[in-house]
Amino acid sequence: MAEGQFAGIIERGEETQMIKRLIREIQKKNAPIVVGLDPQMALIPQKLLDKNYQQYGQTLEGAANAFWDFNRAIIDAVCDLIPAVKPQSAMYERLGLAGEAVYHKTISYARDKGLLVIGDIKRGDIGSTSAAYADGHLGLVTVGEKVYAPFGEDFATVNPYMGTDAVGPFVDVCKAQDKGIFVLVKTSNPSSGEFQDQILAETGKPLYESVAYMVEKWGEETREDGYSDVGAVVGATYPRQGERLRELMPHTYILVPGYGAQGGRGFDLTHFFDKDGLGAIVNSSRGIIAAYQKDNYAGFGAEHFAEASRQAVLDMLADINGALGR
Numbered sequence: 081m082a083e084g085q086f087a088g089i090i091e092r093g094e095e096t097q098m099i100k101r102l103i104r105e106i107q108k109k110n111a112p113i114v115v116g117l118d119p120q121m122a123l124i125p126q127k128l129l130d131k132n133y134q135q136y137g138q139t140l141e142g143a144a145n146a147f148w149d150f151n152r153a154i155i156d157a158v159c160d161l162i163p164a165v166k167p168q169s170a171m172y173e174r175l176g177l178a179g180e181a182v183y184h185k186t187i188s189y190a191r192d193k194g195l196l197v198i199g200d201i202k203r204g205d206i207g208s209t210s211a212a213y214a215d216g217h218l219g220l221v222t223v224g225e226k227v228y229a230p231f232g233e234d235f236a237t238v239n240p241y242m243g244t245d246a247v248g249p250f251v252d253v254c255k256a257q258d259k260g261i262f263v264l265v266k267t268s269n270p271s272s273g274e275f276q277d278q279i280l281a282e283t284g285k286p287l288y289e290s291v292a293y294m295v296e297k298w299g300e301e302t303r304e305d306g307y308s309d310v311g312a313v314v315g316a317t318y319p320r321q322g323e324r325l326r327e328l329m330p331h332t333y334i335l336v337p338g339y340g341a342q343g344g345r346g347f348d349l350t351h352f353f354d355k356d357g358l359g360a361i362v363n364s365s366r367g368i369i370a371a372y373q374k375d376n377y378a379g380f381g382a383e384h385f386a387e388a389s390r391q392a393v394l395d396m397l398a399d400i401n402g403a404l405g406r
């Protein structure tokens with residue numbers, strides 16, 4: 081193991097593909113879901129904030145340490161139920177260096193608890209810049225005679241709208257380090273259609289279908305059999321498009337955000353999955369981590385926010401597995 085790389089407790093086993101490790105964990109836990117670790121001040125119980133303000137003052141460091149306490153409690157409460165977490169880097173970047181340090185600590189802690197980590201970084205730039213993002217998040221960086229895995233995620237989300245130059249360096253790192261990516265294809269947000277749904281004169285089809293075609297192509301060299309290490313992001317809020325994209329991308333695992341807080345429900349999602357009940361992993365962030373603020377879970381109270389998150393995971397699993405008939 082390279083120096084600075086996290087130990088993690090998920091064994092590599094026989095698998096040389098990251099996606100196979102994810103599938104193994106999904107099957108082991110019967111849980112095609114991922115919990116998004118997207119902490120924000122308004123979601124953190126006041127007691128946790130106060131405790132950290134007392135220790136660090138009302139500083140970025142105080143806020144970041146409250147995020148850390150929050151994340152750790154949620155990871156502890158749900159890690160036996162789920163295969164992976166997806167920390168959203170923006171929520172940590174908002175707090176500057178102190179936030180970045182907690183992003184890093186969260187990744188390390190989740191991996192030590194046996195979880196795979198999808199770094200939601202949505203990067204993509206000219207080739208040399210993308211290579212730097214890919215090395216920092218998924219790859220290795222050599223300093224003199226030492227080698228480091230700076231952030232150490234297992235997967236990252238990638239924005240492909242600068243083309244192959246933007247995605248290629250991530251694919252190279254996936255091949256070299258057995259890592260994976262999820263490439264934005266049809267996003268969950270209300271205005272995703274402004275550009276993504278534009279019909280191209282050349283194909284007569286929406287732009288996101290061209291991206292889907294490219295995702296299959298980018299994945300080819302990372303594929304042994306079955307799914308490739310290059311996945312796609314398709315929003316739960318667009319079930320009809322999800323069904324079409326499942327057909328168009330037979331070798332592409334789909335990360336499905338938009339469940340819960342954005343309105344996605346289990347019965348909308350069945351067509352994102354393949355005939356074996358694989359092929360998709362559904363994310364919920366606020367719906368899980370801020371469950372204690374919702375009426376259904378109010379009984380837990382802010383003191384027991386992590387238990388409320390656990391119950392919300394169990395309910396999400398029942399909803400999705402129920403819709404899939406298992």
Ligand SMILES: O=C(O)c1cc(=O)[nH]c(=O)n1[C@@H]1O[C@H](COP(=O)(O)O)[C@@H](O)[C@H]1O
Nearest residue numbers: 168237267268313315337341342364365366
């Ligand atoms: O790549 C993503 O994860 C993503 C893509 C997308 O199309 N829509 C989307 O909501 N996301 C992310 O998924 C998470 C959704 O959060 P909730 O709406 O709170 O469940 C956020 O971290 C978003 O940045």
